[in-house]
Amino acid sequence: MIREITFGQYYAADSPIHRLDPRIKLFGTLIYIISLFVANNIVSYAVAALFLGIIIIISTVPVKFILKGLKPILFILLFSVAFNAVLTNGEHVLAKWGVFVISTEGLIRAAYMGARLIMLIMGSSLMTYTTTPNELTDGLEKSLGFLRKINIPVHEMAMMMSIALRFIPILIEETDKIMKAQMARGADFENGNIIHRVKSMVPLLIPLFVSAFRRASDLAMAMEARCYHGGEGRTKMKPLQYKRADYTGYIIVLVYFAVIIATRILFKNVLHF
Amino acid sequence: MILKVENVSQIYGAGTPTETIALKNINLEINEGEFIALIGHTGSGKSTLVQHLNGLIKATEGKIYYRGRCIYDDDFNMKELRSHVGLVFQYPEHQLFEEDVFKDVCFGPKNLGLSKEEIEKRAYAALKAVGLDESFYKSSPFELSGGQKRRAAIAGVLAMEPEVLILDEPTAGLDPLGRDEILDCIYKMYKEKGITIILVSHSMEDVAKYADRLIVMNKGEIAFDDTPHRVFKHYKELEKMGLAAPQVTYIMNRLKNEGFAVDTDMITVDEAADAIMNMMKLEKIND
Numbered sequence: 123m124i125r126e127i128t129f130g131q132y133y134a135a136d137s138p139i140h141r142l143d144p145r146i147k148l149f150g151t152l153i154y155i156i157s158l159f160v161a162n163n164i165v166s167y168a169v170a171a172l173f174l175g176i177i178i179i180i181s182t183v184p185v186k187f188i189l190k191g192l193k194p195i196l197f198i199l200l201f202s203v204a205f206n207a208v209l210t211n212g213e214h215v216l217a218k219w220g221v222f223v224i225s226t227e228g229l230i231r232a233a234y235m236g237a238r239l240i241m242l243i244m245g246s247s248l249m250t251y252t253t254t255p256n257e258l259t260d261g262l263e264k265s266l267g268f269l270r271k272i273n274i275p276v277h278e279m280a281m282m283m284s285i286a287l288r289f290i291p292i293l294i295e296e297t298d299k300i301m302k303a304q305m306a307r308g309a310d311f312e313n314g315n316i317i318h319r320v321k322s323m324v325p326l327l328i329p330l331f332v333s334a335f336r337r338a339s340d341l342a343m344a345m346e347a348r349c350y351h352g353g354e355g356r357t358k359m360k361p362l363q364y365k366r367a368d369y370t371g372y373i374i375v376l377v378y379f380a381v382i383i384a385t386r387i388l389f390k391n392v393l394h395f
Numbered sequence: 396m397i398l399k400v401e402n403v404s405q406i407y408g409a410g411t412p413t414e415t416i417a418l419k420n421i422n423l424e425i426n427e428g429e430f431i432a433l434i435g436h437t438g439s440g441k442s443t444l445v446q447h448l449n450g451l452i453k454a455t456e457g458k459i460y461y462r463g464r465c466i467y468d469d470d471f472n473m474k475e476l477r478s479h480v481g482l483v484f485q486y487p488e489h490q491l492f493e494e495d496v497f498k499d500v501c502f503g504p505k506n507l508g509l510s511k512e513e514i515e516k517r518a519y520a521a522l523k524a525v526g527l528d529e530s531f532y533k534s535s536p537f538e539l540s541g542g543q544k545r546r547a548a549i550a551g552v553l554a555m556e557p558e559v560l561i562l563d564e565p566t567a568g569l570d571p572l573g574r575d576e577i578l579d580c581i582y583k584m585y586k587e588k589g590i591t592i593i594l595v596s597h598s599m600e601d602v603a604k605y606a607d608r609l610i611v612m613n614k615g616e617i618a619f620d621d622t623p624h625r626v627f628k629h630y631k632e633l634e635k636m637g638l639a640a641p642q643v644t645y646i647m648n649r650l651k652n653e654g655f656a657v658d659t660d661m662i663t664v665d666e667a668a669d670a671i672m673n674m675m676k677l678e679k680i681n682d
Contacts, residue, residue, distance in 0.1 A: 296489075302451045303490040306482040307551055308474055308506030325502065328492035332537065 133251040139181040140252045143364055144261025146371040151249045153375050157382040158238050158245075165389040166382050167237055173378050174245055183251045191247035192240065199239050207232035255287035264362050277353025285341070293334060300329045396462075397559060397591060398425040398448055398480070403457030405443055405615075417443040419615040421457070425559065425593070430585055432602040432623070433595045435612030436637035441595050442485070444612065445561045448593075449480040478507050481557030485564050487548035491536035496547045497522070499536050503555040514554075521554035522547075526580050542573035549577070553584070560584075561593040566601070578605060599641040603627070603662035611638065627662050643667040 139147075154174075161167050178188060192199070212227030250258070263280035270276050301311065304325045311322050400423040407415045418440050425431065425448075435441045446452045447459060450466050450473045459466050461476055484490065493499035500518040509517070522532065525546040531539060536547055549565065562581065566574040582605050585592050596602050602609060602623060609626045611619040613636040619626045627633070630640035640662070647659045647667055657674050661667040 299484065300490055302446065303484045303487065304502075305451060306449060306477055306484070307490070307503040308477055308555065309502075310474065310506070325490075325492045329490055332492075333489055 131250065132254050133183045133187055135182045135252075137180060137182045137252070138367065139177060139248075141367065142252075142371055143362055143368040144253050144257040145265050145362065145364075146368045146375070147249050147253050148258070148261050148265060150371065150375045151246055153379050154245045155242060157379055158242055160382050160386055161238075162386055163389045163392045165392055166385040167234065169378075169381055169385055170241060171237070174241055174248070178244075178248060181248060181252050183248065187251065188244050188247055192243055195239065195243055199236060202239065203232045203236040206235045256284055259284040259287070260358075260362055275353075277356070281353075289334075289337070292337065293330070296333055297326065297330055300326055300333075396424050397427050399423070399460040399463075400425075400444075400447070401458045401460065403444075403447060403454040403459060405440075405447070405452065406455045409455070416615050418447075418454070421615075421617060423610070423617065423620070425591060427558070427591055428589055429591050429608055430582075430606050431591075431593045431608045431610060432606035433593060433610045433612065434597070434599070434602055434638060435618075439612040439636075440615040441612045442563055445482060445563055445593060445595060448559070448561060449477050449482050451482070474506070478503075478555045479557055480559045481552040481555055481561065483549050483552045483560070483562045483565055485567055487552070487565075488536075488541070488544035490551070491544060491548055494535060495533045496527070496536050496539070497532040499547060500550045500554050503551055507555060517554045517556060518550075521550040524553055524580065524584055525550045526576070542569055542576070545569065545573070545577065546580075557590065559591040559593065561595070563595045564597065565594070566596075566598070574601075581605075599627075599639055600663075603641045611636070623662055624660050628660055 154170075157166075157170060161170055178185065207228050208222040208224055210225060210228030210231050211223055212225030214226035215223055216226065216229075217224040253261070259280045262283070263276055266274075266276050305311070309322060309325055311319070311326070314322070400421050403418055403421045404416070405418040407413075407417055421444060433441050433445070443452065447454055450459075453467065461479065464471060466473070466476055491499050493502065497518055500521055501514050504514040504517045522529075527543060527546045527550065531543060531547075536544060539547060545565070549562070552560070560581075565581065566577055569577065578601055581592060581594070584590065594602070594606065606623055609619065609621060609623045610617060611626060611633065618632070618636060619629065627640040627644050630644060633639060643664055643666075644659070644662055647657055647661050647670070650657050650671075651659050655674060656677070657670050661670050
């Protein structure tokens with residue numbers, strides 16, 4: 123029942139996108155998100171959608187998987203689309219009821235808002251589908267390495283992040299196990315009123331916390347036993363190194379961004395908002 | 396017949412690249428008063444199978460009957476099933492949560508909606524059955540030692556007074572003494588209360604010592620279902636599944652190969668010792 127969470131999970135495959143350096147994927151995702159906010163007309167959006175489509179095809183991640191990532195934000199999506207549609211004032215008012223106004227401008231805005239959110243989630247979940255959590259933190263650690271100069275513990279933060287990510291599937295599995303064990307003892311997690319249901323969480327949460335602490339202390343012990351002492355002087359078995367494809371990747375991302383800016387300027391009057 | 400498994404299959408993640416077939420067309424009948432051992436290599440589907448028996452996992456295909464009634468029927472009471480078919484998970488001490496041991500054991504019977512007296516009566520009986528000293532009843536379950544925690548957790552399931560008690564590797568991670576104590580206590584309950592036991596185990600010695608029926612799982616299918624004596628005759632096939640026969644069976648086979656006139660289907664140390672003694676007596680007479 124809790125196996126359904128797919129957002130932020132790795133889809134194992136061997137595609138050119140999977141093989142890219144995590145830094146370019148992070149950079150690319152960041153640029154892509156910015157580009158979605160730069161885009162203000164139908165042509166820019168079409169370019170952004172096309173770009174995303176091509177990357178998805180190259181990545182070999184099934185579209186079904188990427189669409190599944192949208193499920194958790196469905197509510198926010200509908201909410202913002204609906205609000206934009208009924209609360210935007212415009213010149214061409216189609217209907218009016220109290221504070222609610224439906225105008226052509228509002229509808230266009232709502233459509234763009236929806237498209238922007240969808241592409242935003244699809245783009246960033248594509249990154250997590252093609253990059254393992256470890257690669258991702260490696261990439262973050264290296265790209266943000268300059269912050270060390272102003273005494274920000276980048277390595278430690280990256281380590282905390284990878285440990286947290288590593289623990290998510292373990293804790294999900296653990297929750298599933300404890301839930302079943304308590305259900306075998308007649309616990310009921312689904313029925314009853316809200317107070318009853320909150321109370322029924324106690325037999326699940328206490329063992330879960332105990333086990334999380336136990337695992338954390340085991341891990342700390344194991345790390346100390348192997349002389350872990352932070353990032354100082356620590357080297358990597360597989361240091362990140364740019365290859366040719368990565369430089370090509372950077373160029374493609376930059377060209378894409380230039381195209382988006384160009385379309386923003388050139389087509390600013392075509393169905394814009 | 397208390398439980399019947401009919402053509403049950405379980406497929407995880409159907410249609411995804413991680414699709415795995417955990418169970419393949421399982422058919423099984425469990426009769427009252429049996430002591431069944433379930434063995435199999437890691438990932439052979441034994442834990443998955445036992446979780447089907449009390450409805451914690453719903454089979455992708457097939458049906459399971461409890462006393463002739465299909466447990467997947469809409470009007471079937473799952474909670475009641477779980478009180479009749481008790482399941483002790485691997486490392487059951489991880490499920491302890493109450494302030495003290497006694498309260499934790501009460502959790503199961505309390506969920507059954509029994510009266511306070513009945514709950515406490517059952518909790519006492521269960522704690523007594525697992526042999527946990529009364530001085531521990533009021534201590535926090537987290538202060539107990541590994542073996543004591545395990546007993547407390549098993550008592551938590553026992554207190555529901557199940558007709559079938561399933562134990563998924565109840566001795567994993569315990570020292571030899573704790574292991575024998577837990578198994579002896581399970582066997583005692585089996586003898587005294589006449590409940591049906593299904594023991595999932597990795598130890599061929601334990602299986603040989605206690606069970607009167609042995610089910611071997613391999614890659615989601617039942618490979619053997621017979622008495623331990625007969626199953627262990629196939630020790631060569633068991634080895635191919637990453638399993639083995641008890642060590643004494645190997646010793647007896649070695650002895651026979653060396654020319655001693657012994658029976659090879661001995662599976663416990665006691666049986667083997669008797670067999671060797673008999674052989675020696677016979678040899679003396681022959682001399």
